[in-house]
Amino acid sequence: MRQIEPQFPDEIGLPANKGKIVAQGEVIITPVSGKSDRKAFIDLTYRLNAGDPAWVPPLRMEAEELITPGKNPFFEHADVQLFLARRGLAVVGRISAHIDHLAIAMPTSQGMGPGTGNWGLLEAEDEAVARALITRAEAWLREQGMTRVLAPLSMSIWEEPGQLIKGFDHSPTVMMGHQPERYNDYILGLDYQLAKTLNCYELDIRPDFPPLIQRIIASGEKNAKIRIRNVDKSKFDAEAALILDILNDAWSDNWGFVPFSESEITYAGKKFKPIVREDLIMIAEYEGEPVAFMMTLPDLNEVLKPMGGKLFPFNWAKLLLWLRKPKVRTMRVPLMGVRKRLQSSRLASQLAFMMIEYIRRNSIRDYGATRSEIGWILEDNQGMNAIAEAIDSHVNKSYAIYDKAL
Known part of the structure; x- marks a missing residue:
């Protein structure tokens, strides 16, 4: 699939307002078109969030990659339209609207399904801007034949899903989002x-x-039937394929599940290989068969936060040194899975506790970590919530995903 091109030529770029009478303070929404608009789309998030001490500026190269066809494999199975909001010449907001064709092929009972579109990447100076952007994203989805919107998703369910509703004073860990509290009010107001x-x-x-x-x-x-082992990074592709196989089986009935495409598997492997550590990703075998896994990542955001989104001129060297031997306060557990046939069994819980314990020991000894963040976990995933509570963890962040009929 491709990014949808603007369908309204008179709305493209700043010249759209020439010859028009624009009321002072009026919000004008235009489709993103060209490099200058893309740069404005990316730049806005740094300006609007600069005053939030908990916000972690993403690397600009990754922010650009996320919204660029040919770089992000999400575009291979999704239609995407980006929008900018302006008051006069000033860019005051942005949003993405998208239709994931893998998601709409899933059963409606699992959250996505036919007719379901999404929006995400919302940034807005104020409520009027947010309302105009969300309304335009809804209109675009409706024009594409969608009958329902599930949002915010930025952009895939596997990237940064949801609007933060608890934990605004905590910086996000790697691969998690962080949005102002006021955005939640804007969404509910619509x-x-x-x-x-x-x-x-x-x-x-x-x-x-x-x-x-x-x-x-x-x-x-x-x-003797149980074996917990580290992943073997020398067999990275095979190990990644094994984990994805367990994941697809374990999560296939979960709310919001969307299968990975082959391109996304390759892309994710390449992207995360630099921060993968063999002793932080465990595979559990039972009677010789791999049946569960747990993935843990050092919190890359701790080193990225002071960089302001820039690698040059000197931050690339700091990042390279950190990657050689990461020392972090926080570990994040983004993914854990047990094959479906074993779920809700005593064995599943036992394997989970064993993997968590082994990674806990390694995290303290080898990386200097003192805390971990597990999630995200669906509020009604009783098995995973029970495991998290059994080891005396507590909810520190919550994200909401909303829906609305179009």
Whole structure:
């Protein structure tokens, strides 16, 4: 698929206002067209969030990659239209509207489904701008035949889903979003309804786990049928394929699930390989068969935050040195999965606790970590929520995904 080109030539770029009488303060929405508009789309987020001490500026090269066909494989199976909001010559807002054809092929009961479009990447100076942008995104989705909107998604469910509703004073960990609290009010003011809450759990990893959990782990260590192993980075492609196979099986019935395309698997592998550490990603085998995995990443955002989104002239060297031997306060667990046939079994919980414990030990010993963030986890995923609560973690961030009939 491709990025949809503007359908209204008179709205393209700043010349659109020539010859028109524009009321002072009026918000004008135009489709993104050309390099200058793309730059404005990216630049805006740095300006509007500069005063938020919890915000982590993304690397500009990654921000550009996200919205560029040919660089982000999401565009291969999605139609995307970006919009800018202006008052006079000033850019005051932005939004993306998109239709993921893999998502609309999923059953409606799983959250996506036929007729469901999305918007995301919202930035707005004020409520009037946000309302105009969301309304325009809805209109574009309606023009493409969509009957429902599920948002915000920036842009895939696997990237930065949801609007932050709890934890505004916490910086986001790697691969998580951070939005101003006022955006939530803007969305609700446009008759959106809560579809799902995604929770992240914070855990102090320094203390030992409760005695019951320690006994469960010890019992598993005595079971000759169970093997917990590190991933083998020398077999990176094969290990990545194995993890994705378990993930697709484990998550296939989950709300919001959208399968990875082959291009996205390759892209994700290339993108995250520099921060993958063998002793932070575990695969659990039972009777010789890989049945579960847990992925943990050092929180790259801790080193990126002071860089302001720029690698040059000197930040690239700092990042390279950090990647050689990361030292972090926080580890993030973005993904964990157990094959479907074992879910809700005692074995599934035991394997999860064993992987968590082994990674906990490695995180403290080798990386100096003191805390972990687990998630996101669906609010109604009873199994994962029970595991998180059993190890004395607590919800520190929540994100809302809303829906609305078009």
